[in-house]
Amino acid sequence: MKNLSILCRFTRSIQRNMLCSVAGLVHNTRHAFSTLREDPELDEMMEFLDSLKNFEKSGVPKGAGTDSEDGFDLGRMRRLMGLMGNPQSRFKTVHIAGTKGKGSTAAFLSSILRAEGYSVGCYTSPHIQTIRERITLGKWGEPVSAKALNHHFNTRREVIERAVKLENGCLSHFEVFTAIAFSLFAEENTEIAVVEAGLGGARDATNVISGPDLAISIITTVGEEHLDALGGSLESIAVAKSGIVKNGRPLVIGGPFVPSIEYILRRKASSMSSPVVSASDLGNRSALKGFCEVTGIPRQLCDIVLQIEKDYDLSIELLGVKLRMLGAHQLQNAVTATCAALCLNKQGWSLSSGAIRTGLESAFLQGRTQILSSEEANLLGVSGATILLDGAHTKESARALENTLQMTFPKAKMVLVVAMANDKDHLGFARELISVGDLDAVFSTEVDIAGAKSRMASASLLKCSWVNASREMNMKVLDLKVAESEDQSLQAAGIVKSQSILLAEGSLLACIRAGVKILNERAGEQPGILVVTGSLHIVSAVLGYLHS
Ligand SMILES: *[C@@H]1O[C@H](CO)[C@@H](O)[C@H](O)[C@H]1NC(C)=O
Ligand SMILES: *[C@@H]1O[C@H](CO)[C@@H](O)[C@H](O)[C@H]1NC(C)=O
Numbered sequence: 001m002k003n004l005s006i007l008c009r010f011t012r013s014i015q016r017n018m019l020c021s022v023a024g025l026v027h028n029t030r031h032a033f034s035t036l037r038e039d040p041e042l043d044e045m046m047e048f049l050d051s052l053k054n055f056e057k058s059g060v061p062k063g064a065g066t067d068s069e070d071g072f073d074l075g076r077m078r079r080l081m082g083l084m085g086n087p088q089s090r091f092k093t094v095h096i097a098g099t100k101g102k103g104s105t106a107a108f109l110s111s112i113l114r115a116e117g118y119s120v121g122c123y124t125s126p127h128i129q130t131i132r133e134r135i136t137l138g139k140w141g142e143p144v145s146a147k148a149l150n151h152h153f154n155t156r157r158e159v160i161e162r163a164v165k166l167e168n169g170c171l172s173h174f175e176v177f178t179a180i181a182f183s184l185f186a187e188e189n190t191e192i193a194v195v196e197a198g199l200g201g202a203r204d205a206t207n208v209i210s211g212p213d214l215a216i217s218i219i220t221t222v223g224e225e226h227l228d229a230l231g232g233s234l235e236s237i238a239v240a241k242s243g244i245v246k247n248g249r250p251l252v253i254g255g256p257f258v259p260s261i262e263y264i265l266r267r268k269a270s271s272m273s274s275p276v277v278s279a280s281d282l283g284n285r286s287a288l289k290g291f292c293e294v295t296g297i298p299r300q301l302c303d304i305v306l307q308i309e310k311d312y313d314l315s316i317e318l319l320g321v322k323l324r325m326l327g328a329h330q331l332q333n334a335v336t337a338t339c340a341a342l343c344l345n346k347q348g349w350s351l352s353s354g355a356i357r358t359g360l361e362s363a364f365l366q367g368r369t370q371i372l373s374s375e376e377a378n379l380l381g382v383s384g385a386t387i388l389l390d391g392a393h394t395k396e397s398a399r400a401l402e403n404t405l406q407m408t409f410p411k412a413k414m415v416l417v418v419a420m421a422n423d424k425d426h427l428g429f430a431r432e433l434i435s436v437g438d439l440d441a442v443f444s445t446e447v448d449i450a451g452a453k454s455r456m457a458s459a460s461l462l463k464c465s466w467v468n469a470s471r472e473m474n475m476k477v478l479d480l481k482v483a484e485s486e487d488q489s490l491q492a493a494g495i496v497k498s499q500s501i502l503l504a505e506g507s508l509l510a511c512i513r514a515g516v517k518i519l520n521e522r523a524g525e526q527p528g529i530l531v532v533t534g535s536l537h538i539v540s541a542v543l544g545y546l547h548s
Pocket of ligand 1: 255279284285286288
């Protein structure tokens with residue numbers, strides 16, 4: 001471990017050089033980054049949705065996801081769907097709840113179904129850049145187009161407004177948008193929808209799906225997010241999540257779970273006569289084998305081997321699957337999705353091993369260990385280093401990111417560019433990542449947020465958390481203040497060759513460019529890795545810049 005000695009005892013001129021180069025870039029790019037506005041074509045729909053209660057912005061009330069007096073009223077959602085002609089009954093649904101891994105499992109499973117040629121709708125939340133990402137359709141699983149969404153909204157608007165009136169204005173943004181998604185899936189003749197629960201409780205709007213419409217339910221993991229909304233304990237969360245189990249319909253559980261939690265899920269399934277398939281079954285002999293590259297982008301090589309005999313006989317052997325989604329947790333999600341696919345085969349769907357492999361390999365989510373192509377890096381004005389975007393913003397997700405980085409790039413030099421919302425655990429986040437690999441520098445920054453509740457922590461406050469985290473861990477850091485000045489090259493990168501981690505703040509693009517410069521100066525056999533993380537907003541800002 002590096003020595004305790006926070007500080008910058010180096011000459012003024014070196015310091016000035018370093019500062020100038022960071023600061024010089026700050027000015028040119030001040031306004032280039034802010035999260036995108038929705039497509040103008042969606043103005044009317046967004047205006048309507050914004051007139052409704054939005055719990056994603058206001059926070060979810062205590063107990064809202066539990067099956068109790070405090071719970072959201074699912075009756076409201078049922079009446080809305082009834083008025084709309086129950087579109088959710090015109091296709092089969094795989095319903096996914098869980099604390100972590102819902103979105104990735106949904107991505108794997110919908111990708112598998114598409115690879116077999118089924119017409120698939122996928123409904124997830126939240127989104128990174130546009131609300132359209134929440135509804136994906138079609139052969140490639142693209143977000144619904146603004147045109148199609150707007151058109152569909154207009155055809156349903158009258159009936160939705162009638163429902164809002166009947167409920168005295170008590171329909172939420174999430175409820176109405178979920179109804180629009182289901183209605184759109186029906187309209188597009190979707191055969192099967194993969195639906196991620198929002199809050200994930202018994203009273204989640206998506207839980208309007210009834211037994212006969214459900215193909216299977218999946219519970220990925222049970223952890224302590226939304227603790228208050230789901231009743232205050234891990235057990236109450238498990239009970240709330242198991243509210244998606246339906247009579248006689250199979251339940252796939254991911255895990256691994258602590259025994260008391262698995263017991264709750266299994267007891268619920270058994271009370272509903274639902275067969276249970278566990279991805280953490282002893283018959284799971286899947287393993288991470290190593291890494292390879294496909295068109296310059298790293299992938300993880302996995303064997304997915306299942307031989308499950310309880311409740312159903314399920315088996316598959318896929319060797320050398322090249323997952324684009326990285327990390328041990330993604331192997332776990334891939335195994336869960338594979339269990340679900342095999343379970344669907346028991347119900348008369350026919351997903352071949354080939355389609356399962358293709359689906360797993362092509363599944364991809366923006367902003368989860370997303371590696372930019374060299375063209376994309378060029379658009380940011382950098383080349384040489386690998387740029388990775390990850391929306392991690394809790395200490396748990398930072399730990400998962402840290403594990404993935406250690407595993408995927410064990411020897412690479414790293415630079416982090418971090419922005420975080422001000423209500424997050426900045427110190428906890430920094431603690432998880434400060435010991436990652438061969439860390440050269442951490443840049444703190446801020447991005448503008450359009451239309452979200454959270455505000456960003458100031459870059460200087462954020463930097464303090466990293467100074468404090470490094471102090472706790474006995475790491476040596478160089479703490480630089482950014483002064484305003486003209487553009488200069490980063491000659492001072494040499495000083496980073498010392499054992500210290502450079503900490504500095506600046507605008508997003510300036511930080512990315514300065515970070516890549518440092519990595520290129522220090523390039524060893526492997527290219528360095530620049531990781532942009534801390535919030536979905538910073539990921540969104542980079543993607544927005546690339547797509548503008
Ligand atoms: C399946 O087994 C692999 C290898 O032991 C493990 O990494 C993975 O986490 C397991 N999956 C689940 C869902 O338990
Ligand atoms: C860092 O530590 C100092 C001294 O303990 C404390 O005053 C300060 O509030 C901390 N700052 C952050 C952002 O954690």
